[in-house]
């Protein structure tokens with residue numbers, strides 16, 4: 168029997184919001200797939216797009232960046248910068264014919280456990296429909 | 309209407325006379341220009357302070373041995389004014405570097421010209437391009453695209469300088485050998501050109517010849533871009549285009565925009581440990597070594613493409629003949645467009661990744 172495809176989603180989560188949101192989802196026993204591999208960052212703006220490319224090229228099926236809602240960044244405007252960078256990143260992917268859909272930015276506050284679970288579920292479904300990332304088996308990258 | 313000074317000498321002689329005046333009257337301490345090194349017509353950039361050496365100056369020679377914007381950033385700020393003659397794309401590169409605090413505009417008298425393009429760097433075994441020079445200058449007078457010039461120049465739309473104090477009009481000037489048109493764009497220019505002999509006129513730099521050249525180049529660019537995207541799309545496309553890359557990183561070293569002395573891609577930050585390598589190989593069954601070729605190029609595209617001024621040097625130096633600049637110009641135009649940005653247009657225009665608008669990209673973040 169063929170094994171069901173469980174995506175690997177590298178998730179950069181801001182310590183002040185999304186990471187805590189993820190905790191809350193756990194405490195509340197909300198169900199979300201084990202596809203999420205969380206990495207705690209001090210702010211979403213710590214995520215250099217190069218980290219995303221690295222994850223993508225090393226075979227991550229999806230990359231999620233979680234940050235505080237606009238206006239709520241612990242460092243004032245870090246997340247606005249993140250948003251611009253992600254916009255550029257996605258546009259470059261699109262222009263090169265790469266799958267920009269494998270990259271997602273979501274604002275999830277510390278109290279939004281349910282939103283965290285929803286984003287994880289949704290994104291996992293999206294990635295499942297895209298299938299496995301071919302970078303996994305590409306030997307030249 | 310622009311302020312124009314017409315001098316009854318060939319463009320090159322007129323500008324060298326101008327240099328002489330600047331040096332003699334101590335208005336500048338030096339002239340930064342292209343110069344002939346030897347009889348073989350080797351050419352380099354040089355800062356000339358001795359007026360007796362001005363005979364070697366060939367300011368409009370169609371060759372780019374390095375991006376002059378990058379060179380200027382390395383010796384700016386100067387204590388005393390220096391006059392520089394650089395190409396429009398080099399000037400735009402310098403503006404981008406000034407934005408990045410890699411230089412200042414103070415004490416430079418910026419002289420540029422309508423640029424008809426330059427010839428490729430001669431590599432071993434290449435035929436010298438001197439034989440094209442006479443027909444090159446004839447084409448400049450007509451406003452055509454000369455044979456033998458670099459692909460990047462053939463598709464360049466920004467061949468009229470932005471931010472020059474003085475613009476020398478070359479394209480479409482059929483009397484290039486007997487008269488020189490100098491546009492004095494700024495007060496600084498008028499100040500420096502005081503007592504320089506010439507007839508003052510009111511005229512526009514832009515002309516029907518310039519406009520038709522622009523249309524021609526836009527056409528060429530569209531064709532080139534279409535060809536590129538048809539060949540190079542998706543992950544396979546990236547592998548096709550960069551498969552030959554030997555990872556020398558020459559393209560980023562010569563790039564004026566890649567100014568970081570501690571480039572992330574030159575560091576050991578992304579090295580693979582033995583255990584990671586083993587894991588990669590066991591998953592893939594094989595691994596091209598060294599890895600991270602596409603990683604490097606994608607990274608550079610995302611970090612700096614919006615500031616690419618299209619000088620073409622990356623393609624020039626690539627030992628593997630990869631059309632690096634075609635890709636960077638194409639992607640760069642699009643990423644710049646997202647922010648209505650034109651690299652090198654205005655020193656006050658913020659680099660896109662240093663600013664934001666609260667209301668933009670609201671669709672991201674769901």
Ligand code: SF4
Nearest residue numbers: 553554556557559626
């Ligand atoms: S110059 Fe050419 S071979 Fe060297 S890193 Fe750049 S693309 Fe690769």
Ligand code: SF4
Nearest residue numbers: 563616617619620622
């Ligand atoms: S990417 Fe290439 S064409 Fe663009 S500025 Fe750098 S060297 Fe010039």
Ligand code: FES
Nearest residue numbers: 181210211235241
């Ligand atoms: S602190 Fe959470 S995004 Fe900046």
